[in-house]
Amino acid sequence: MTATDVFDAYVHTDPGTLRGDSGKPYLVEGRCAHRRTQLSAGWVEGDCLRCRYHGWKYDETGQCIEQPGLEEEGGFWDKVKITSYPTHEYLGLIFTYMGEGDPPPFLRHRDMEEEGVLEVGIPEYWPCNYFNRLDNASDGAHMAWTHRESMSRVGRVLKTPNMREAVETNYGLRSKSAGYGQGAHYVHLHWPNTNQNLTAVRIEGSLEDAKHLITNRIFWRVPVNDGKCVSFVVDNLPLKGDAAKAYVERRKNAEQSDADLHQIGEAILTGKMRIQDIDKGMSLYKLFWIEDYVVQCGQGLIADRVTERPSPLDRGTLMIRKLYEREISRMAAGLPLKEWTEASNLVHDEPED
Ligand code: FES
């Protein structure tokens, strides 16, 4: 079993099944040691997990502690242990470390810790390699076209910014788009797979929210396997007091499921419908989701980067690839990797490197 298999099994479970009755989250290998069925279908008992197939029970370290029917004779539970992984809860998500040795220091995103409405979005499971999503992480040039329908629904028309900058920073990469009288827009990459930006329009709730609110948003782009990825998204909306309460109420009424979004995205990619024909009542959060899905999954499971024709406006995208290439080559050569640092205040001021 690879770490990817484990992750694949676990990212599809209700996180409640990972949380012990004490409230602490645990993560163990996805399959039972007995006959390898998926453990997430079993039961949480205290801080233990019991397999649904024949009832073997594991504690939080992955140690088997019960084998029903073998209590008196033939039991060997003390010799059975499945892998367990450390967990860390932060911003409404549960993080883990599946590498060797101790986990590296956890880098915080202090901008997201500021007072406001913190929202964890629905995980975005997409049928494409995670690098399709990372390629988009510093791509301000797509806004005017990919999101033209969403923008039109709030009465905005964007032009492709003609000015693009991409700078390697201590935390990763900062890219800036500007031009044609439109304000500067920054997108940040926290190394290696995390995007942060201030964003408007893609907001759940009412159309008025989409018109007026701006949220500080962060995405973790995570590979599941070569042809599948998931993005975990967290928003921090700078709303306080009654304004925050009222927004949370409006947000509660918004539908949580993303199942029909996939269907719509696929219907568009297979020519059965057009984005401009999507129900005008759909929230702009969901419409944005579909717009991005169509162009990024439309690149194929793994985008063909050999035959593509990048332009100077793809500077940020090309720089992300270069950084990956550089760091992976160093790793392959056994050389030290860059020590990336935490970064905050990216949403307030002209950021510093
Ligand atoms: S497969 Fe889990 S107890 Fe048999």
Ligand SMILES: [Fe+2]
């Ligand atoms: Fe987008």
